[in-house]
Amino acid sequence: MKNNEQHWLPHLSPQVVEEAKGHLLCGYTIALEGWRRGLQLTWYTDQAAPFQSMKTWYVHKPGKLFSLSSSTQTHYFFRSRGDLVSNEAVEAGGDKGETKKILLSAQVPTPKGDTFSSDVTDEAIKEFAVKLGYPLVLKPVNGSFGRGVISNISNDEDLAKALYLVRGELNEKEVIVEEYLPGKEYRLYVVGDKVVGAIERVPANVTGDGTATIRELMEAKNRQRKDNPRLVSCPIEIDDELMQKLEKEGRSLETVPGKDEVVFLREKSNISLGGDPVDRLDELSDEVKRIAIEALQAFPDFHHGGVDVITPSSDYGSDAVVLEVNPTAQIGSLLFPMKGKGRNIPSAIIDYYFPESKSQANKNRRTAFHFKELLLPLETRATISVDVPPPTSDKRYHKTLIVAGELNELEFKQGLKKAAVRMSVSGFMEAKSKHTSFFYIQSDSEEKLGQFVDYIQGEQSVQHVELFPMDHSLLFFKQGFEIREDKNQVMKDLKRLKRNMKKLQRKQSLLVGLVHSYTSTKQWGKRAYSSIKTKRVY
Known part of the structure; x- marks a missing residue:
């Protein structure tokens, strides 16, 4: 993947979100947006009272529950979902059968099919399938991340196998059988009456170079995904489904695809299963966007969330069919697509909840808080909530330095952080080589900034200090004074401690x-x- 194929938001660089991988990414980016605007940010454990009546899951570890407050209102969030989205909408959105009923009653296009309860026999389902006609899709009523979804079932034998897998091995007795619609799949994110982001979800694939095997191409693709804050937790994995698809097409992991030949590894397009997110907000037609908006409006108090659609007869045209809705949708792939522009979903959500903060939308874009440090008291259950101090606004005085010496000494780094606190200086030190580091420091006091430079020069381990003029507006820093170094050095420091x-x-x-x-x-x-x-x- 060439860097010029992706254009991520500069204020949400991989460095900014490095402490919030996986399921923490969505909530972190929304919380960060509100905090940067000056809203009071508080993180919570699952014991906090405001969340006892909110539909949540897997919150035993902190980092997914938070609140934002202005002078006039407070709103509570679970990951990407705020408290304006009702529990009824969450329950209906999580039940694929109920979703289909609500969409049909609102005349929103959805695939033809029906829901079958646990007491309906496989034979009755097979009879319905024959009437509906192949190809078909079988999926559990309750499920996510593509678990148990079997697509493009083309005959009775394949349906019997799919039923055995879903109802038998996975023990998902309630299922939906619906028509299979070939076409491109999209995830749109709706806030209010506007689509603010849209990606095409391309099933896991590799592109041949004429020499590498499919296994080697997968390994290379996964290395690329590690550089993406959303995709780092979603590698392409070798499993039965992948192997069966290759075998069905007469391929194996050792097959060498031709140059520029695209080999699809799965039928499902889920990002969590190795799919590629590609930005399509500007390409999708207004009609497709209208259908997505109407899909959310069909539910009670569903103010924002994800809508999955497929366009059977044209790439970006007007014939979109809604597959699912997601009240707690992942937004990371919309922020960090493999191709195209990252879309500012967090800003749209904060605008919706706190319209009075729109004038502060571009404030404190270069700063963030130490996420992992803030969560420690919650992880140890020392408290049920932690308030985040307000952002350190851009200071009046700045300096950038190149410093040489024995700077990896633990005592030097500990003394440096203490001196920064004592002199009210913020910024960072970043190792550039074994004996050289780059410093960015800022303060409201020119005198204190000078004192901090004098402190650095006076340390025995420092051999040389040189001013290094550069545009400080390009630099990102966290609250306080940060020591940036590689994991090996951090481990050495921990062992020393x-x-x-x-x-x-x-x-x-x-x-x-x-x-x-x-x-x-x-x-x-x-x-x-x-x-x-x-x-x-x-």
């Missing part, structure tokens, strides 16, 4: 032993003296 802790513990044990010995000796002396004194009396 552990060794220091063990030394302190040994010293503490020794001191405790000495105190205990001294106390015991002193008490023995008192008892001996008392005994002697008693004998003298007698």
Whole structure:
């Protein structure tokens, strides 16, 4: 993937979201947007009262529940979903059978089919399938991430196998059978009465170069996905479904595709299964967008969320059919597509909940908070909520430095952070080589900034300090003073800290032993003296 094929939002670079991978990404980007605008941000554990009545799941680990507050209102969020979306909408959106009923009653186009409860036999389902006509799709009523969805079932034998897998092995007794519609699949994100993002979901695939095997092309593709904040947690994995598709097409993992030959590895287009997100907001027709908006409006209090559609007869035309709706949709693939523009979904959501904050939308774009550090008190259950301090606004005075010396010493880095706090200086130190680091520092006081530079120059491990003029508006920093270094150096520092802790513990044990010995000796002396004194009396 060439870098010029993707244009991500500059204020949401991979460096900004590096602490919020996987399922933390959606909530983090929305919380960050509100926080940067000056809204009060608070993170919670699953024990917090406001979330006891909200539909949530997998929240035993913190980082998915938060609130944002202005001077006049507070709203609570679970990942990408805010409290304006009703529990009724969440329940209906999670039930594919109920979704189909609601869409049909609102005359929103959806595939022909029917829902079958657990007490309906496989034979009855097969009879319905014959009447509806092949090809078909079989999927569980409740499910996500493409689990249990079997597409392009073309005959009775394949349907029997699909029913055995879904109702038997997966134990998903309630199922939907509907017509299979070939075409391109899209995820649109709707906020209010507007589509603010749209991606084409391309099934997992590789493109041949004429020399590499499919296995080698998959490995290369997965290395590319590791550079994408959303896709890093969604590699293309080798499983039975993938192997069966290759075998069906007469291929194996060792097949060498021709140059520029595209080999699709799955029928499903889910991003979580290795699919490629490609930005299509500008290409999709107004009619497709209208259908997506009407789909959400068919539900009670469904103010924003994802809508999955397919266009059977044209790429971007007017014949969209709604497949599903998602009240808690992943927005990471809309922010970080493999091709095209990243769309500012977090900004659209904050605009909707806090319209009074629109004038602050471009504030504090270069700063963020230390996410993992903030979550520690919640992870240890020391508290049920943590308030995030307001952002450090852009300071008046700035300096960029190149510093040479033995800068990896743990004592130097610890002293540096303490000095930054003491002198009210923020910024970062970033290692460029073994003995050279780049510093960006800022402060409201030119005098304190100068004092901090003097402190650096006065350290024994520093050999040389040089001013390095550059445009500071291009730099990103987190609250306070940050030490940026690779994982190997961080591990070395942790080992050093552990060794220091063990030394302190040994010293503490020794001191405790000495105190205990001294106390015991002193008490023995008192008892001996008392005994002697008693004998003298007698």
